[in-house]
Amino acid sequence: MILPPLVAFLFVALSSARPASYAIWAADSAIARRQGNGLDANGNAIVSYEHGEFQLGLRQLFERTGNQTYFDYIRAGVDNIVYNNGTVHGAYSVSEYVLDPLRTGPTMLYLFEQTSAQKYKAAADIFRKQLDSHPRTGEGQFWHKLKYPNQGWLDGVYMGSIFYADYTRTFEPTNLTAWDDITLQFTLMYKNTVQNSTVANSTGLLYHGYDYSHKTVWASSDRGHSPEVWDRALGWYSMALVDALEILPQSHPGYQQILDILHTLVPKIIAAADPTSGVWWLVITQPNRDKNYFESSGSSMFVYSLLKAVRLGLVEDDDGKIVAVAKKAYEYITANWVITNADGTMNWINTVVVGSLDTTGDFNYYVSQSKNLNDLKGLAAFVLASLEIERLEA
Ligand SMILES: *[C@@H]1O[C@H](CO)[C@@H](O)[C@H](O)[C@H]1NC(C)=O
Numbered sequence: 001m002i003l004p005p006l007v008a009f010l011f012v013a014l015s016s017a018r019p020a021s022y023a024i025w026a027a028d029s030a031i032a033r034r035q036g037n038g039l040d041a042n043g044n045a046i047v048s049y050e051h052g053e054f055q056l057g058l059r060q061l062f063e064r065t066g067n068q069t070y071f072d073y074i075r076a077g078v079d080n081i082v083y084n085n086g087t088v089h090g091a092y093s094v095s096e097y098v099l100d101p102l103r104t105g106p107t108m109l110y111l112f113e114q115t116s117a118q119k120y121k122a123a124a125d126i127f128r129k130q131l132d133s134h135p136r137t138g139e140g141q142f143w144h145k146l147k148y149p150n151q152g153w154l155d156g157v158y159m160g161s162i163f164y165a166d167y168t169r170t171f172e173p174t175n176l177t178a179w180d181d182i183t184l185q186f187t188l189m190y191k192n193t194v195q196n197s198t199v200a201n202s203t204g205l206l207y208h209g210y211d212y213s214h215k216t217v218w219a220s221s222d223r224g225h226s227p228e229v230w231d232r233a234l235g236w237y238s239m240a241l242v243d244a245l246e247i248l249p250q251s252h253p254g255y256q257q258i259l260d261i262l263h264t265l266v267p268k269i270i271a272a273a274d275p276t277s278g279v280w281w282l283v284i285t286q287p288n289r290d291k292n293y294f295e296s297s298g299s300s301m302f303v304y305s306l307l308k309a310v311r312l313g314l315v316e317d318d319d320g321k322i323v324a325v326a327k328k329a330y331e332y333i334t335a336n337w338v339i340t341n342a343d344g345t346m347n348w349i350n351t352v353v354v355g356s357l358d359t360t361g362d363f364n365y366y367v368s369q370s371k372n373l374n375d376l377k378g379l380a381a382f383v384l385a386s387l388e389i390e391r392l393e394a
Pocket residue numbers: 027028031067068069070
């Protein structure tokens with residue numbers, strides 16, 4: 001087809017306004033804003049789990065496109081938090097015993113594998129050593145943070161245990177104690193947070209966290225769990241399930257245990273999607289309640305987890321139902337939460353800034369937290385979800 005010059009010009013101008021791939025568009029927009037590069041808004045080094053989450057997407061984009069810019073961005077981001085002697089800096093201290101920083105560890109392992117530079121192994125070793133003395137509940141669950149005694153949060157499994165598994169695969173693949181311990185983090189979290197038939201109309205989903213000592217203000221008296229199912233916490237945990245199953249040796253018994261949890265949760269996650277929009281409520285346990293809303297980070301995390309579970313053959317999807325649920329949600333996501341900017345980048349909206357168990361953990365707490373423009377926790381999940389969607393189309 002030969003287009004008249006003006007039409008041809010417009011066509012080129014419009015089509016070059018944004019990349020065809022949402023994964024690339026979202027990632028390039030975040031890079032243009034200097035997000036996820038190991039520095040905070042003031043340019044100070046910061047070990048941040050959301051940077052680690054974003055780097056996982058960039059890594060896949062580098063592998064898919066061969067575009068060196070993505071690799072260099074990842075490396076510069078880690079170099080901002082690791083000195084040449086391998087010391088980790090950027091508001092990180094082992095003695096605070098927080099799991100969140102360890103989410104940047106898989107990027108260090110990746111850089112070590114790609115470059116053989118010892119500094120990345122030295123940095124990963126520091127994180128791995130933290131786990132050796134990290135405080136635990138009486139059953140063996142890592143505390144989310146030293147300052148939250150006896151508390152297991154779903155978020156922590158994604159932050160700590162994926163690094164733990166990746167490190168074990170890389171350096172100690174025959175360490176059965178470590179594989180057992182990683183499995184335990186998943187099974188304890190499931191057992192202690194699942195909303196089971198003790199509750200009417202149980203969703204079968206997981207409360208945000210639990211306090212093994214049942215002492216904190218939000219802990220239920222019977223089991224110590226927190227009051228609500230928060231979409232992003234469950235999103236972290238569901239991403240952790242599929243990511244762990246990509247790492248654990250299939251011959252280890254933990255593989256089947258984690259797979260069983262995935263099999264149990266996938267139908268429950270699907271059942272919890274809002275039937276009209278296809279996406280998920282911020283407080284999943286309170287659909288349609290005033291002030292509740294559809295939240296973009298958790299929804300993107302579920303799309304990623306569902307599609308990756310199918311792609312890896314972890315769940316059967318002969319009738320295509322799981323993929324259809326993910327596609328429907330993704331359609332809503334791109335139509336409602338991606339905003340085109342005049343400069344050709346995109347904005348990402350409707351990601352809640354925070355959901356913590358440091359106060360009441362009740363409905364009013366979650367819905368009163370603000371939403372952030374271009375929040376990287378949500379935007380990175382959107383990159384990961386888009387990579388999975390685009391694999392379906394490839
Ligand atoms: C590689 O990625 C960068 C960073 O987003 C982008 O600006 C550049 O156009 C890409 N290069 C190619 C050849 O696609």
